[in-house]
Amino acid sequence: METCENPDEQLGTLCAGCRELDFDHIFRTEPIGELGEEVAIIGPKPLNGKRSKCDLCEVFYESSPAYRKKYSLHVRLFNSVRGSHLQPNVISPTQERFLSVLRSNSRLIYDYSVKEEISQSGVIGYIPNEHPESCSIRLVSERIVNYQFIRDQLSACTANHADCDKTKPVSTSLTYLNLIDCLEGKIVQGSLSDEYMTLSYVWGRQLRTAAESTSSNFCLEKSPLTVRDAAQVVLNLGRRFLWVDRHCIDQNDNMERDVMIHSMDSIYENSEGTIVALHGDNDESGLPGVSNTPRSPQLKVRTEKGILISSCPPITTLVAESKWNTRGWTYQEARLSRRCLFFSEFQVYFVCRQSVKSEAVPFDSSASVVTQLLNDSPLDARLFGRSSSIPNGFHSDRLEYTKRDLTKPADILDAFRGIAQRSTFAAVGGIPVKLLESNPDPNTGFALGLLWVRRPKWTTSIHLLKSNSSLARRRPGFPTWSWTSLFAEIYQDNYGLQSAYGKYINEIPSNFPENEARIMFAPLIDGNVIPLALEAVQMIADTKLQGVKELSVDGEFISLRCRHREPFHEWYWIGDKWRYFQPDLWDANRENSWPGQPIEADQEVEAEALVLIQWTKRNETETVRRLNSVYLFMNNLCFIITKRIINEAPEVGPMSKELGDQNQDRNQDRNQDRNQDKDKSKIEHESPEAP
Numbered sequence: 001m002e003t004c005e006n007p008d009e010q011l012g013t014l015c016a017g018c019r020e021l022d023f024d025h026i027f028r029t030e031p032i033g034e035l036g037e038e039v040a041i042i043g044p045k046p047l048n049g050k051r052s053k054c055d056l057c058e059v060f061y062e063s064s065p066a067y068r069k070k071y072s073l074h075v076r077l078f079n080s081v082r083g084s085h086l087q088p089n090v091i092s093p094t095q096e097r098f099l100s101v102l103r104s105n106s107r108l109i110y111d112y113s114v115k116e117e118i119s120q121s122g123v124i125g126y127i128p129n130e131h132p133e134s135c136s137i138r139l140v141s142e143r144i145v146n147y148q149f150i151r152d153q154l155s156a157c158t159a160n161h162a163d164c165d166k167t168k169p170v171s172t173s174l175t176y177l178n179l180i181d182c183l184e185g186k187i188v189q190g191s192l193s194d195e196y197m198t199l200s201y202v203w204g205r206q207l208r209t210a211a212e213s214t215s216s217n218f219c220l221e222k223s224p225l226t227v228r229d230a231a232q233v234v235l236n237l238g239r240r241f242l243w244v245d246r247h248c249i250d251q252n253d254n255m256e257r258d259v260m261i262h263s264m265d266s267i268y269e270n271s272e273g274t275i276v277a278l279h280g281d282n283d284e285s286g287l288p289g290v291s292n293t294p295r296s297p298q299l300k301v302r303t304e305k306g307i308l309i310s311s312c313p314p315i316t317t318l319v320a321e322s323k324w325n326t327r328g329w330t331y332q333e334a335r336l337s338r339r340c341l342f343f344s345e346f347q348v349y350f351v352c353r354q355s356v357k358s359e360a361v362p363f364d365s366s367a368s369v370v371t372q373l374l375n376d377s378p379l380d381a382r383l384f385g386r387s388s389s390i391p392n393g394f395h396s397d398r399l400e401y402t403k404r405d406l407t408k409p410a411d412i413l414d415a416f417r418g419i420a421q422r423s424t425f426a427a428v429g430g431i432p433v434k435l436l437e438s439n440p441d442p443n444t445g446f447a448l449g450l451l452w453v454r455r456p457k458w459t460t461s462i463h464l465l466k467s468n469s470s471l472a473r474r475r476p477g478f479p480t481w482s483w484t485s486l487f488a489e490i491y492q493d494n495y496g497l498q499s500a501y502g503k504y505i506n507e508i509p510s511n512f513p514e515n516e517a518r519i520m521f522a523p524l525i526d527g528n529v530i531p532l533a534l535e536a537v538q539m540i541a542d543t544k545l546q547g548v549k550e551l552s553v554d555g556e557f558i559s560l561r562c563r564h565r566e567p568f569h570e571w572y573w574i575g576d577k578w579r580y581f582q583p584d585l586w587d588a589n590r591e592n593s594w595p596g597q598p599i600e601a602d603q604e605v606e607a608e609a610l611v612l613i614q615w616t617k618r619n620e621t622e623t624v625r626r627l628n629s630v631y632l633f634m635n636n637l638c639f640i641i642t643k644r645i646i647n648e649a650p651e652v653g654p655m656s657k658e659l660g661d662q663n664q665d666r667n668q669d670r671n672q673d674r675n676q677d678k679d680k681s682k683i684e685h686e687s688p689e690a691p
Helices: 055-062 112-119 147-160 225-236 254-261 264-270 315-321 328-335 369-374 394-401 414-421 442-449 500-505 542-546 622-637 663-677
Strands: 037-043 073-078 098-103 124-128 178-181 186-189 196-200 241-243 274-277 300-302 306-310 339-343 348-352 356-358 426-428 431-433 520-525 551-565 569-574 577-580 603-610 642-645 653-659
Touching (some): 196 328, 254 264, 315 339, 426 542, 442 500
Antiparallel strands (some): 178 186, 300 306, 339 348, 551 569, 569 577
8 A cells, every 4th residue: 555655745734722732642552432532622714714723623624514604613532423222322333433523512412413523524543653553544636536546446346245236127228329439539439328427517508509510520639528438438448339328319310319318227237337426517527536626635734753644535525516416317326226436526535335445545434433434424314414313215315316406306206116116115296105016905005105395404413604595486297195296305205114015115025004084096097087097007117107296086085174374384283282383395585493382363164074094993993093194194295275254264075176286376375365364253162183
């Protein structure tokens, strides 16, 4: 390995406090408490990018997490990170000492609860001159990519990772599959059986016309820098062919474009690996360390006895902060690839379905606490969601996907099609439902799929800055019962894997309790109402099933008291108290504070709620059971709830309704009713009863 013994490298300029730190002693002697130990207090990070005169203080400041507030910082020494009482050994593998820069708080417990803060900007290791092999962190070249590292990882993955060789069975022939011959610099006809690599990147503003990008007019030498760099990477790795969507799909041929859009999941999954241009915001940004795009230097300070060195940020941090991560199509491109080479401003990260490695930390996550903190996000939803509290599967993929933007909002289902096709769930209008299993039945499964919400604030850290915090708004052309109708992060709480519901949405077999509610859904497909049952839908094309926008629903409705406060606050009387439901839509003029309980001035209306799920609980009456069911599930069915002034409440009982994208009409009608009746007296109403 490389050592710090470089005769041309100068000792760092240190302040008086840093000169007193003996890192040879700190990293070798005396035991450390399980919550780490404070090494130095460095105070708040300088504002406006002002650099510290001390090289080591500057390394510490640059290694601190991106906090929302200006905290006083300190340097903390760890050799492990204590796990929770439920999973005490999750982040306590082989011990290795490292430094992390964290906010100072006498009440804060520095354990698994701040794991994200510990690793967000990377950790700092120490390479002693005498025993450089004792540190998991390696020196990274500032000038050129370590191609031998990439070749070694590709070979090891191919030889040892069975999961990385699995692909969905497809025909190897695609009529329009064109590949760039990187050696000849031209477009050639290819097939899925060829050995090729793919490129995932941000197009940015396009100065070239579509005609200039087609295969007949393609010229590698005149292509964007990112494409030229990717071709050079392919050749340096001993490969020849590259697939790039912009140049390998004729953008002027609608039929070819449609076929290839619906085949992109197979193209990326069958490639040997995907080159991800993580750095930059357009196709001229290039790949750092390949040709003209420079790398950001690895943070390090040399001392007389060794070198303090940064691991560079983990791949999860760089993905979360990148422009690439904001684009909708790129999620599927990376998620369905078997291997990805992430070219960041610091280094290359090799990420496959089983492991993560980087030029700076080229070891498996099981090697030490350092490698587990940094290399524990393989090619699944964990790579894209540092704070995701739901495990792998359709629902966690949907959460990460819906953080992203699409140039064409109508692509919301197409850009997620490959993920949906590989799930054990079928997607009916985007709603996940299991049609191949009898437990639960498809109608109950669809009802469970309707329990999506806009991501709650409690699922993310309140201390760290988040790049994805856009306000929610409606997506035109999609039904409001489907998550596809909302520009927002879509979340579905699993209530823990100890519940049958939690196991169901995480694709774990379980015995789901029988649904006592009478509920039936029938999608409208090609003008026909099709009952939601395996026999009826198994012959329907997947694209038609996903594109459903109208449903016929047969079920039972009950009445609930509702208090409304303009412009958007609503409470429902459930059991013996008012319950507040957070709305899906927010805008810049809406307050974020908790509204508390309703007051007498709030308008009282009556809500009609569809009963989705009902089950028997011991020692409870039917009325309580039914109301609990509505409490849990009514919030997600805002499209079907109608509200009237109480003295105009509708009759309660079994009913059927045709549901489409009629939310806007209902809102207009409701507002008209409110304006007409706001002078009417309010009548006291007893707690509602179940039908």
